[in-house]
Amino acid sequence: GESVGLHLPTLSVQEGDNSIINCAYSNSASDYFIWYKQESGKGPQFIIDIRSNMDKRQGQRVTVLLNKTVKHLSLQIAATQPGDSAVYFCAENLEGNSKLTFGKGITLSVRP
Amino acid sequence: GAGVSQTPSNKVTEKGKYVELRCDPISGHTALYWYRQSLGQGPEFLIYFQGTGAADDSGLPNDRFFAVRPEGSVSTLKIQRTERGDSAVYLCASSFGAAGELFFGEGSRLTVL
Numbered sequence: 001g002e003s004v005g006l007h008l009p010t011l012s013v014q015e016g017d018n019s020i021i022n023c024a025y026s027n028s029a030s031d032y033f034i035w036y037k038q039e040s041g042k043g044p045q046f047i048i049d050i051r052s053n054m055d056k057r058q059g060q061r062v063t064v065l066l067n068k069t070v071k072h073l074s075l076q077i078a079a080t081q082p083g084d085s086a087v088y089f090c091a092e093n094l095e096g097n098s099k100l101t102f103g104k105g106i107t108l109s110v111r112p
Numbered sequence: 113g114a115g116v117s118q119t120p121s122n123k124v125t126e127k128g129k130y131v132e133l134r135c136d137p138i139s140g141h142t143a144l145y146w147y148r149q150s151l152g153q154g155p156e157f158l159i160y161f162q163g164t165g166a167a168d169d170s171g172l173p174n175d176r177f178f179a180v181r182p183e184g185s186v187s188t189l190k191i192q193r194t195e196r197g198d199s200a201v202y203l204c205a206s207s208f209g210a211a212g213e214l215f216f217g218e219g220s221r222l223t224v225l
Binding site for chain 1: 116143145152153154155156157160162167168170171203205210213214215216217218219
């Protein structure tokens with residue numbers, strides 16, 4: 001298998017259940033946040049983003065929640081499917097700053 | 113293809129050698145980024161190009177690392193006198209403008225023996 005998922009925390013969920021992946025970000029000045037999904041042997045893939053003037057944003061089967069008070073970001077995946085198995089990263093950015101800062105990834109494993 | 117293309121996908125080299133990694137971004141994307149991903153870690157920013165110029169190279173770890181984008185499209189990351197600690201997956205991403213969504217390539221896995 002690929003090395004990206006090694007030594008990362010793992011969340012194991014039953015197919016069809018909802019998943020919640022949490023992330024603590026580091027910079028209280030960050031104002032843009034993104035969740036990425038990384039499958040084995042591939043680059044990160046954009047899932048959903050949220051700006052700091054919002055506390056919730058919904059996509060297709062995914063919801064991102066932002067709590068700026070405690071610098072916490074979460075990704076909720078509804079009706080988790082085997083294809084959701086991957087490593088998930090949160091990333092933060094400052095408005096006008098070119099660089100994203102990625103957090104430590106979490107491996108999502110979906111049990112059939 | 114329509115995505116970001118990186119070559120080679122795998123590169124094994126010996127300590128002290130010179131390496132070039134190439135990135136072909138999505139056509140029309142003006143912004144190009146290089147990130148490095150070590151084992152079990154998230155990607156770390158190296159350098160950002162807007163057009164032909166390096167707008168932010170603050171993530172390059174030392175002067176052995178250099179990147180160019182001479183015509184504002186293809187970029188090459190160059191690593192001189194490679195060290196074992198340079199072993200990682202080097203990811204390239206592009207976006208339509210600096211604030212656009214980043215599209216990542218599949219990466220070039222560099223192994224320095």
